[in-house]
Amino acid sequence: MSHTKPYAIAYKGLKEGDYDFEFEIGDALFESYGRVEILSGECRARVHMHRAEAVLEMHTSIDGSVLCECDRCLEECRIPVAFEGDLIVKFSDEIDDYDGEQMWISPGDDEVDLTQYLYESIVLSLPYRRVHAEGECNADMLARFGVMSAEEFDSRAEEAEQPESHGIGDEAMARLAELKGRMLSDDVSEGKA
Numbered sequence: 001m002s003h004t005k006p007y008a009i010a011y012k013g014l015k016e017g018d019y020d021f022e023f024e025i026g027d028a029l030f031e032s033y034g035r036v037e038i039l040s041g042e043c044r045a046r047v048h049m050h051r052a053e054a055v056l057e058m059h060t061s062i063d064g065s066v067l068c069e070c071d072r073c074l075e076e077c078r079i080p081v082a083f084e085g086d087l088i089v090k091f092s093d094e095i096d097d098y099d100g101e102q103m104w105i106s107p108g109d110d111e112v113d114l115t116q117y118l119y120e121s122i123v124l125s126l127p128y129r130r131v132h133a134e135g136e137c138n139a140d141m142l143a144r145f146g147v148m149s150a151e152e153f154d155s156r157a158e159e160a161e162q163p164e165s166h167g168i169g170d171e172a173m174a175r176l177a178e179l180k181g182r183m184l185s186d187d188v189s190e191g192k193a
C-alpha cells in the first residue's frame with residue numbers, strides 16, 4: 001500500500017557513472033510482507049551503482065538486525081543482518097522474473113524498485129537456524145515443550161545444517177522459491193481497496 005516507492009532508484013536522469021544510495025529499512029517493509037519470516041527490524045542498505053549504457057550494476061551491502069521467532073523457544077530473538085551482494089539490472093520489454101542476481105526492467109520504467117530485492121536479500125542472509133544465544137531462551141517455554149533440551153536441539157539442528165555456501169546456493173534458491181510461492185498464495189504484497 002505504499003504511495004511512494006521508498007526503495008526505488010530513479011536512474012533515468014543519471015549519466016553513465018558511479019552513484020551511491022542509502023536506504024533505511026524499518027518495520028514498514030516487513031509489515032508489507034506480512035511479517036512472515038521477519039517480525040520487525042532495523043537495517044541500513046548501501047547501494048553502489050554503476051550506470052552503464054545498457055545495464056545497471058549494483059553492489060549492495062545491508063547491515064542491522066531483525067526480530068524473528070526463535071526456532072527453539074518461539075519467543076522473539078534478535079538476529080544480526082550482514083548481507084553483501086551484486087545485482088545486474090537489464091532492460092527488456094520481455095520482463096523475466098528475477099533470480100536474486102539479475103533483474104529485468106522495462107526500458108520505459110523511470111526507476112528501478114529494489115523493495116523486493118532488499119527484502120529477499122535480508123531473508124536469505126538469515127541463518128538457517130534462528131535461535132537465541134545459549135542460555136537466553138525462555139526457560140518456561142522450553143519446559144512447556146519439554147521435548148528437547150537445548151543440547152539435543154543443537155545436535156539435531158547441526159545434522160540438518162546446510163553445508164557452507166556463498167552467494168545463492170541450492171538451499172537459498174529453494175527457500176526463495178518457497179517464499180515466492182507463499183507470497184503469491186497469501187497475496188500479501190499490495191492490497192488494493
Ligand SMILES: [Zn+2]
Binds near residue numbers: 073074131
Ligand atoms: Zn529462544
